[in-house]
Amino acid sequence: MGIVALAGGVGGAKLADGLAEILLPGELTVIVNTGDDFEHFGLRICPDLDTVCYNLAGLHNPETGWGRRGESWVSAEAVGRLGGPTWFRLGDLDLGTHLERTRRLKAGDRLSAITKDFCHSWGIGSSVLPMSDDPVPTIVLTAEGELSFQEYFVARRCEPEVMGFKFVDILCSTPAPGVLAAIEEADLVVICPSNPWVSIDPILGVPGIRQVLAEKVVVAVSPLVGGKAIKGPAAKMYAELGIEPSALSVAQHYGELLSGFVMDNIDKNLTKILSISSLITDTIMVEREQRHKLAEEVLSFARTLM
Numbered sequence: 001m002g003i004v005a006l007a008g009g010v011g012g013a014k015l016a017d018g019l020a021e022i023l024l025p026g027e028l029t030v031i032v033n034t035g036d037d038f039e040h041f042g043l044r045i046c047p048d049l050d051t052v053c054y055n056l057a058g059l060h061n062p063e064t065g066w067g068r069r070g071e072s073w074v075s076a077e078a079v080g081r082l083g084g085p086t087w088f089r090l091g092d093l094d095l096g097t098h099l100e101r102t103r104r105l106k107a108g109d110r111l112s113a114i115t116k117d118f119c120h121s122w123g124i125g126s127s128v129l130p131m132s133d134d135p136v137p138t139i140v141l142t143a144e145g146e147l148s149f150q151e152y153f154v155a156r157r158c159e160p161e162v163m164g165f166k167f168v169d170i171l172c173s174t175p176a177p178g179v180l181a182a183i184e185e186a187d188l189v190v191i192c193p194s195n196p197w198v199s200i201d202p203i204l205g206v207p208g209i210r211q212v213l214a215e216k217v218v219v220a221v222s223p224l225v226g227g228k229a230i231k232g233p234a235a236k237m238y239a240e241l242g243i244e245p246s247a248l249s250v251a252q253h254y255g256e257l258l259s260g261f262v263m264d265n266i267d268k269n270l271t272k273i274l275s276i277s278s279l280i281t282d283t284i285m286v287e288r289e290q291r292h293k294l295a296e297e298v299l300s301f302a303r304t305l306m
């Protein structure tokens with residue numbers, strides 16, 4: 001069975017990990033948002049790509065959700081003592097990833113090729129693909145002006161009121177090698193419980209991706225539970241954009257792309273007003289077993305739609 005998962009951020013990485021655990025190696029391709037990538041200390045940082053890879057490799061930090069397990073902060077503390085920037089924390093182990101990725105990018109390698117090699121080194125059996133090898137930086141349009149994504153997300157702790165989003169140069173970007181083929185060959189596409197505005201919309205906006213998805217069975221899992229995001233600013237963004245933060249709004253966000261929708265038990269009343277097939281289950285993934293359980297339930301539900 002060929003499954004494609006679209007993911008970005010911690011919630012997406014958790015479900016991707018659950019899917020990888022129950023599928024055979026080679027059955028899963030995870031297409032990851034790179035809109036939150038940026039340059040810091042001259043290094044290319046790809047937070048969502050790394051969060052997905054670290055989770056699939058079992059190297060992730062369970063406390064923060066991002067970065068590496070058992071991390072140390074010697075270099076970040078040394079930077080701080082020299083008066084350098086400490087607002088975006090790069091751990092020592094994580095730093096190795098950024099150093100080697102940047103070295104290879106400067107040597108002319110593509111992000112997708114580098115990610116493939118990193119996955120091999122980390123023992124990841126699934127394919128992990130950046131949505132594009134072209135930079136497509138997300139800009140958050142706020143009441144205080146335009147902010148780069150990490151400036152909004154980390155430096156400003158998502159406080160400025162959101163008025164919209166811009167994905168720079170997205171119309172000139174192309175899907176990374178293998179992205180369109182993986183979707184075309186997939187039996188099912190799962191949109192993970194990631195932020196629809198800043199994790200999934202950039203993927204859907206890369207020219208060609210939405211068109212191939214339109215031919216597929218696509219199931220989304222709501223990142224909003226009882227009107228709140230498990231992690232991150234998705235609910236706040238919906239409210240500030242004048243849309244009620246709810247699982248229903250997430251389903252409407254993806255619209256005709258969806259064949260089915262998965263939402264939490266808490267939101268079971270919404271099934272009455274949802275016009276597509278839905279699965280109501282426990283979607284909150286705290287323990288590792290909950291990732292596998294949700295992945296199994298999503299696949300069983302999707303089989304009824306194929």
Ligand code: FO1
Pocket residue numbers: 008009010036045046047048050051066067087088089090091094150153154
């Ligand atoms: N998020 C934070 O809130 N503070 C940080 O200092 C921080 C550092 C960081 C380093 C590497 C990495 O891969 C991710 C990091 N994140 C940090 C998370 C990241 O900003 C966001 O989770 C994503 O960009 C949104 O999905």
